[in-house]
Structures are given as structure tokens and as C-alpha cells.
Amino acid sequence: MAAAFIAGSSRAEAAADDEDRAGWAVLAAACLGALLCFLNLSALNVVLPAVGRSLQASPAQASWILLSYMLVSTVCILSFGRLADLWGRRHLFLAGLGLFVTACAACAVATSAETMLVFRICQAVGAAGVMANTSALVGDAFGRRRMGLALGVLAMVAALAQVAGPLAGGFIVSWWGWRVLFMLNVPVGLCVLAWSWRILPKTAAVRAERFDMAGAALSLAGIGCVTYALSLAGSHGWASMSVWGFLLAGGAGILSFARLQRRVTSPLVDPELFGDLRRRSAYICILLLSMTQAAPLLLIALYLQACTALSASDVGLRVAPVALGMLVAAPVAGGLLQRFRPESICMAAMLLAAGALALLAALLQPAIGAGQLAMCLLMLGCGIGSFVTPNNASILQSVRPQRRGIANGVRSTLQNAGIMVGTALTLGVAMAQLPEDSQRMILGHSGTGLSALDVALLTRGARYALLMLALCCVSGAVLIAKTCLRPAPPPPA
Structure with a gap:
């Protein structure tokens, strides 16, 4: 009897070890795919002026080279999240990654702003297939106990891309040109595609429901x-x-x-996803916080290049503390889920981000010190990184596994929508009072420099934009505080 019990325990431990190894392999594939997509997005924030000058793009074309990626991926992620539940996550992840790598090669050889815009749209469709599946793949591979840690690692990788993207983009465009930035994604992407083909588990399609x-x-x-x-x-x-x-x-x-x-x-989107008050608040808060995720980075990068004549590589170093803070805070927040409620961590994170944005608005000027800027951006990164992991875990843990694809699709759509809306609003508010010629100069297309009046107008507009983003974070923290007063629902079966 004892020998049989020991043998059964050994088999159970071996099976658990196999599941852990399979889960970490899936996490590695998801992290590598997300790393490629986020690297491409964050690097373009810094090299956008160089791309615009090379392709002789108008201000509207330059803006859409950036915004089209977020717009198309935002729209597609919702549909792809649902398709992942119906047809299987493996198929969409591999197809999206293959399209993304092909589009990267096409972007590297683009000869006009129009063709670049088309290839960026193809990139966005492929990236949507990847990003719609990463969190759901990780959620399927890990149980509730380890899901927070695994999602924290995934968020840390996304933050790493935010760190490496501006740095790599700045140095590559300074030494070899922006086309090399896209071409480097091709061999790396092919390796990730081969690894994912081998590792990702196959899932059965759901025939009872239609798209x-x-x-x-x-x-x-x-x-x-x-x-x-x-x-x-x-x-x-x-x-x-x-x-x-x-x-x-x-x-x-x-x-x-x-x-x-x-x-x-x-x-396409199950209305029951919004029936739970806490999940509904989590969705609203990811929309609000995401408005502060990329917009300040792009605004500061453009501001420094226009007002201080810093090179792209120097600007990449100056804005890196945002992603460095995310890199440090994301796994820490995942570990804190063992002790604290996700809502408490998210509320503190939003207040930290709001304080960082308000401080940056007060200190912003052309002569701002590198240390002051780094302190504000590091605080902002810590706030964003501390929010993403518990917010994501609270959403995925509160739904059935058969709905994780669309639940993550809604979260990713709202996250991308927040990034997209925040970027558009921030640039609109910051440059609203500038003439068109000055706007063209800021985007890197013409002109020798801003006048003193334009610098003053841009500084004031940038401060207003940062304060607007800080108010969004405060609103999210208030919403979470009200939600926490309600009793928590039981976890799903």
C-alpha cells in the first residue's frame, strides 16, 4: 500500500513537472512574439522623424505611419480574440507572426510614404494575431496560483521592449539608417516562428458557435x-x-x-464580460491608464528633438527610464498578487502614474535636467508596470477558460485604443496653437528650428497634455476605490 502511494505521488510530481516545463515553454514563445511586436512600435516613436524625412512624407502621412499600426491592430485584436476561442490560439498566433515578419521585410524596402503605410497596416494585422493570443496562451498554460507570476513575466518582457526599442531605434537610425531596424526583425522573427511551431499546443476548434x-x-x-x-x-x-x-x-x-x-x-463580444462590476472597472481603468503608456514617450521624444536639438540616440536614452520602471515593477506586482488584492495594487499604481505626470508637467522646459526628467519618467514607468499585471490577472482569472480569448481581446483592444486615443489627443493638445510649418518641423520634415515663441507655445501645450493624462489616472483610481467598496464575487468554476 505504501509503495503504491509513493509510486502514485512520484507519477503526480513528474506530471506536474512536465506541465510546468510545457507552461514555461509556452510563456517563452508568447514573450518572444510580444517582444518583436512591442519593439517595433516603441522604436518607431524615436525614428519617426527620420522615416518621414527619408520618404518625404507629409505631416498627416507621418502621423498615420505611426497611428495606422495602433488603429488596425486595435480593430483586429477584438476579432482575433474571438477567433482564438473558436478556431484555436496556435493557428492565429503562427499566422499573425508569419505575416508580421513578412511585412517587416516589406517595410525595410519601402520607397514611398504610401507603400510604407500599406506595409505598416500589414504589420498591424500580423501583430494583432500575436497580441490577441499571448495573455490567453499564458492563462491556459498556468493555473490560478502561478498565472499572476507568468503574466508578470510577460508584462516585464513588454516593458523590456519599451526600454530596448527607443535605445535600439536611436542608435540604429544614427549609425545604419531606419531600414536596418525593420530588416533585423526578419531573421529573429523566423527563429521565433520555428520555436512557436514546435512548442505551442494544439487546441480543438469550437464548432457550436459562429463568428x-x-x-x-x-x-x-x-x-x-x-x-x-x-x-x-x-x-x-x-x-x-x-x-x-x-x-x-x-x-x-x-x-x-x-x-x-x-x-x-x-x-463577437459576450455581454456577460461586462456584467461583473469589478471586471467592468478593470476594463475602464486599462483604457484610462493606457492613454499614458505611449503618449508621454512620443511627446517627450518630439519635444526634445525640436527644442533641444538632441540626436535620436540621445533622445532614446532620455526616455528609456519609462520602460525601465515598467521592467522593474511588472514582475514585482505579479508577486504582490499573493498578498494583496489586484484592485489595491492597481489603485496605488494609477496614483503613482498621476503624480509622475503632474510633476513632469511642472518641470517641463527646454532646459530640463536629465536627472529631473529621468526621475519623472521612472516614476511613470513604475506606475504603469505595477498596474498592467494585476489588471490583466484579475480579468483572466474571473472568466471561464473558453472565454479567455475574447476577454483578453477586449482588454487588448481597450489598451490599444487608450494608447491610440492618448497619442492623438496628446499631440493634438500639445501642438494645437502651433502653425502648420512648425508642426512639420517638429515631425522632422522641414525647417531649421522652432522660434522662441513656438518653443513657448509647444511647452505650454505639452504641459496641458500631461496634466490631462494625469487627470485620467486620478479618475481611474477613484473608480477603483468605489468598486472596492462592493463585496467581491466568487471566482468562476
């Missing part, structure tokens, strides 16, 4: 119109009829999408 094509089309129209309106606001002004026309059209599309999801048998 909501009408919902996907309405989400595309609604989010696309709203984002396009925000991109127009900086150059046309908020009083423009075009801006308000696209805003109203986008709002109508989103409302129609919401009504449709309540009627169809197999909705």
Missing part, C-alpha cells in the same frame, strides 16, 4: 471613425466639421455594435 461578421464590421467602422477624428483634431482644430462628423459616425457605429451584441446568438 459575428456584422459585429466585426461595426467595430471596425466605429473605432476607425473615432480614431480618424482624433487624428484630424490636431491640424483642423476641434471646431472642424470633419472632426465632429467622424466622431458622431464613430459613436453611432459603436452604439450599433453594442445593440447588436445583445441580440445575436454568438456575439
Whole structure:
């Protein structure tokens, strides 16, 4: 009897070890795929002026080379998250990664702003296939006890990309040119693709439910119109009829999408995902905090290059503390989930980010010290990194495994939407009072430098934009505080 019990225990321990090894292998594949996608996005924040000059892009084209990636990936992630639940996460991850690598090679040989924009859109579709699956793959591979730690590692890798992206982008464009930045993704991406093909587990397709094509089309129209309106606001002004026309059209599309999801048998987004108050608050807060994730980075990079004549590599070093703070804070927040509620960690993180943005707004000027800037950006990175892991874990742990794909898709869509809206709003507010020629100069297309008046106007606009982002973080912290007063629901079976 004792021998049989010992043998059974040994087999159980061996099976647990095999599951752990398989889980960490899946985590490695997910981390590598996410690393490639986030590296490409963060590096372009710094090298955008060089790309615009090389391709002779207009200010609108340069903005869309950046914004199109976020717009298309935001729209596609929602649909891809649902497809991952229906058809299997492995297939979409591999297809998305293959398309992303192919589009990187095409971007490296682009000869005009128009072709570059097309290839960036292809990149965004591929990246959406990867990003819609990373957290869900990790959630499937780990149980509740280790999910927080695994998601913390995944968030740390995304933060590492935020650190390495501006640094790599700045140095590569200074020494070899921006085309090398895209070409380097090809051999690395092929290696990741081969590893993922071998490691990722196969999952059965769900035949009982259908894909909501009408919902996907309405989400595309609604989010696309709203984002396009925000991109127009900086150059046309908020009083423009075009801006308000696209805003109203986008709002109508989103409302129609919401009504449709309540009627169809197999909705793109299950309305039950928003039935739980805590999950609903987590979704709103990821939208608010994501507005501060990339917008300050891009704003400071453009500000330093326009007002201080720093090189791209120097700017990459100056903005790196944001991602360094995320790199340190993300795994720490994952470990704190063993002791504290996710809502408590998220609320403290949002308040820390708000304080960092407010301090940066107070100190911002062309002569700002490197130490002062690094302190503010490091605080901001710690706030963002401390929020992402517990927020993601609270969402994925509160849904059934069969809904993790779309639950993560909604979270990723809101995260990308926040990044996209925050970027558009921040640039619009910061440069609202500048003439078009000065805006072109800031984006790196023409001119020899800003006048003293333009520098003053840009500084004031940038301060207003940073304070706006700080207010978003404070609003999220207040929402979490109200939510915490309600009793916690039981975890799903």
C-alpha cells in the first residue's frame, strides 16, 4: 500500500513537472512574439522623424505611419480574440507572426510614404494575431496560483521592449539608417516562428458557435471613425466639421455594435464580460491608464528633438527610464498578487502614474535636467508596470477558460485604443496653437528650428497634455476605490 502511494505521488510530481516545463515553454514563445511586436512600435516613436524625412512624407502621412499600426491592430485584436476561442490560439498566433515578419521585410524596402503605410497596416494585422493570443496562451498554460507570476513575466518582457526599442531605434537610425531596424526583425522573427511551431499546443476548434461578421464590421467602422477624428483634431482644430462628423459616425457605429451584441446568438463580444462590476472597472481603468503608456514617450521624444536639438540616440536614452520602471515593477506586482488584492495594487499604481505626470508637467522646459526628467519618467514607468499585471490577472482569472480569448481581446483592444486615443489627443493638445510649418518641423520634415515663441507655445501645450493624462489616472483610481467598496464575487468554476 505504501509503495503504491509513493509510486502514485512520484507519477503526480513528474506530471506536474512536465506541465510546468510545457507552461514555461509556452510563456517563452508568447514573450518572444510580444517582444518583436512591442519593439517595433516603441522604436518607431524615436525614428519617426527620420522615416518621414527619408520618404518625404507629409505631416498627416507621418502621423498615420505611426497611428495606422495602433488603429488596425486595435480593430483586429477584438476579432482575433474571438477567433482564438473558436478556431484555436496556435493557428492565429503562427499566422499573425508569419505575416508580421513578412511585412517587416516589406517595410525595410519601402520607397514611398504610401507603400510604407500599406506595409505598416500589414504589420498591424500580423501583430494583432500575436497580441490577441499571448495573455490567453499564458492563462491556459498556468493555473490560478502561478498565472499572476507568468503574466508578470510577460508584462516585464513588454516593458523590456519599451526600454530596448527607443535605445535600439536611436542608435540604429544614427549609425545604419531606419531600414536596418525593420530588416533585423526578419531573421529573429523566423527563429521565433520555428520555436512557436514546435512548442505551442494544439487546441480543438469550437464548432457550436459562429463568428459575428456584422459585429466585426461595426467595430471596425466605429473605432476607425473615432480614431480618424482624433487624428484630424490636431491640424483642423476641434471646431472642424470633419472632426465632429467622424466622431458622431464613430459613436453611432459603436452604439450599433453594442445593440447588436445583445441580440445575436454568438456575439463577437459576450455581454456577460461586462456584467461583473469589478471586471467592468478593470476594463475602464486599462483604457484610462493606457492613454499614458505611449503618449508621454512620443511627446517627450518630439519635444526634445525640436527644442533641444538632441540626436535620436540621445533622445532614446532620455526616455528609456519609462520602460525601465515598467521592467522593474511588472514582475514585482505579479508577486504582490499573493498578498494583496489586484484592485489595491492597481489603485496605488494609477496614483503613482498621476503624480509622475503632474510633476513632469511642472518641470517641463527646454532646459530640463536629465536627472529631473529621468526621475519623472521612472516614476511613470513604475506606475504603469505595477498596474498592467494585476489588471490583466484579475480579468483572466474571473472568466471561464473558453472565454479567455475574447476577454483578453477586449482588454487588448481597450489598451490599444487608450494608447491610440492618448497619442492623438496628446499631440493634438500639445501642438494645437502651433502653425502648420512648425508642426512639420517638429515631425522632422522641414525647417531649421522652432522660434522662441513656438518653443513657448509647444511647452505650454505639452504641459496641458500631461496634466490631462494625469487627470485620467486620478479618475481611474477613484473608480477603483468605489468598486472596492462592493463585496467581491466568487471566482468562476
